[in-house]
Amino acid sequence: MIAEWLDIGSxxxxxxxxxxxxxxxxxxxxxxxxxxxxxxxxxxxxxPHKQGPLSQGIVHDTTVTCPLHNWRISLIDGHALGEDEGCVPTIPVKIDGGRILIGRKEALQGMA
Known part of the structure; x- marks a missing residue:
């Protein structure tokens, strides 16, 4: 049986x-x-706007600001905030013993 979670590091x-x-x-x-x-x-x-790399954005509270056009995206559910519309697929995450685990199925599919 394949594990349900992927350990991606500390x-x-x-x-x-x-x-x-x-x-x-x-x-x-x-x-x-x-x-x-x-x-x-x-x-x-x-x-969801122009496929900007969210990992290069600014993280604040539970949002990230896209570095291309300043769209704010919720880290909780992936939805664009404010007047912007769109959604980014989320991947389930849990912490176990100081390790980050992500949902294997969603990670391998690249979508939630």
Whole structure:
């Protein structure tokens, strides 16, 4: 049986208010984010507007601002905020023993 979760590393390797990318063979790249309070989220690394790399955006509270056109995207559900419309697929995340685990099925498909 294949594990339901992928261990992608230690929470400590992910800086607060920062992001890292996770390339996935045959699927879209995933961006892993850590908020100031230590929560971790994962989204497909493409803004719904012009596919800007969200991992290069500014993380604040539970949102990330796209570096291309300043769209704010919720890290919780992937929806664009304010007057903007669109949604980024999210990837389930959990922390276990200081390790970041993401949903295997969603990660390999590159969509939620």
């Amino acid at each position: 929470v400590e390797q992910l800086p607060a208010l920062g992001a890292r990318t996770l390339p996935v063979r045959g699927a879209r790249e995933i961006a892993i984010f850590r908020t100031a309070n230590g929560d971790v989220y994962a989204l497909i690394n493409q803004c």
